[in-house]
Amino acid sequence: MLPFKLIYHERYDLNLGAHVFPSQKYRMIHDKLLQDGIAQPEDFLSPEPARDEDVLRVHSREYVYKLKTGTLNRTEALRLEVPYSQKLIEACWLAAGGSILAGRQALNDGWAANIGGGFHHACPDHGEGFCVIHDVAIAIRRLQSDGAIRRAMVVDTDVHQGNGTAVIFGGDGDVYTLSLHQENNYPFPKPPSTVDVDLADGTGDEPYLAILEKHLHQAFHDFAPDLLYYVAGADPYREDQLGGLALTIDGLAKRDSLVFDYARRNDVPVAITLAGGYARLVTDTVVIHAGTVIAARDAAAQKRSTPRLQ
Numbered sequence: 012m013l014p015f016k017l018i019y020h021e022r023y024d025l026n027l028g029a030h031v032f033p034s035q036k037y038r039m040i041h042d043k044l045l046q047d048g049i050a051q052p053e054d055f056l057s058p059e060p061a062r063d064e065d066v067l068r069v070h071s072r073e074y075v076y077k078l079k080t081g082t083l084n085r086t087e088a089l090r091l092e093v094p095y096s097q098k099l100i101e102a103c104w105l106a107a108g109g110s111i112l113a114g115r116q117a118l119n120d121g122w123a124a125n126i127g128g129g130f131h132h133a134c135p136d137h138g139e140g141f142c143v144i145h146d147v148a149i150a151i152r153r154l155q156s157d158g159a160i161r162r163a164m165v166v167d168t169d170v171h172q173g174n175g176t177a178v179i180f181g182g183d184g185d186v187y188t189l190s191l192h193q194e195n196n197y198p199f200p201k202p203p204s205t206v207d208v209d210l211a212d213g214t215g216d217e218p219y220l221a222i223l224e225k226h227l228h229q230a231f232h233d234f235a236p237d238l239l240y241y242v243a244g245a246d247p248y249r250e251d252q253l254g255g256l257a258l259t260i261d262g263l264a265k266r267d268s269l270v271f272d273y274a275r276r277n278d279v280p281v282a283i284t285l286a287g288g289y290a291r292l293v294t295d296t297v298v299i300h301a302g303t304v305i306a307a308r309d310a311a312a313q314k315r316s317t318p319r320l321q
């Protein structure tokens with residue numbers, strides 16, 4: 012049994028078929044974690060959909076209305092890059108509920124993982140790049156509204172910059188956003204996060220990990236969050252179809268461990284979300300995401316005997 016909860020719903024899967032966005036990955040990760048004996052059925056919690064009032068703390072009333080009534084215009088619908096359906100909306104509201112629940116569980120247990128979410132390109136008045144609503148921002152605003160947290164940090168290691176996160180939290184001194192991403196990749200332009208790290212094409216494990224460590228060090232020196240949301244994209248992988256970095260599966264696991272190590276040593280609870288992953292073999296994407304859960308399990312097992320890293 013894991014020392015923390017995994018949040019998952021079978022309706023995260025949109026059954027998009029041959030689409031480059033492999034929405035079946037959520038089910039495959041769930042199944043793999045069980046089959047490999049990493050998790051037991053009782054480790055999983057099923058989320059409720061986010062409430063509309065939670066979504067409306069981040070997104071405009073007009074945009075939410077269009078999503079719920081299926082009245083996006085053609086340009087708005089195309090910009091999502093996933094086919095609009097009521098099932099899509101249901102899945103997105105569930106993913107946002109999942110990230111709220113992950114945050115709540117992390118505050119209780121120190122760790123939690125939403126086997127979904129990380130839709131970091133969604134902006135207040137539109138969705139784009141497979142992201143309809145911003146589950147992590149919705150979760151942070153809900154937990155702040157409940158008085159459960161005041162300050163949050165978002166560490167985003169998806170290969171694509173977290174433009175939605177940057178726009179939503181721009182100028183908000185209570186939310187620190189760090190994005191490590193490939194410079195020559197979507198989105199263009201890249202609105203400023205608290206800290207953006209633009210990586211060169213083909214950056215591999217060693218330089219990536221050194222750069223990540225430097226920025227984690229700085230982030231935890233500059234800011235003391237009540238909760239960390241980790242947007243753990245699988246797409247910095249060297250075999251990714253939409254990414255141009257060159258991390259190995261082992262390097263990605265080390266990346267996760269590094270993030271968790273800094274959080275643990277600074278006593279900051281961690282809520283994990285998955286974000287992108289478009290490896291040529293979907294099984295690689297699944298192994299990378301499952302590896303994030305394993306890295307969290309191993310970090311949670313470490314004693315807090317090591318000094319604070321700052």
Ligand SMILES: [Zn+2]
Binds near residue numbers: 244286
């Ligand atoms: Zn991505």
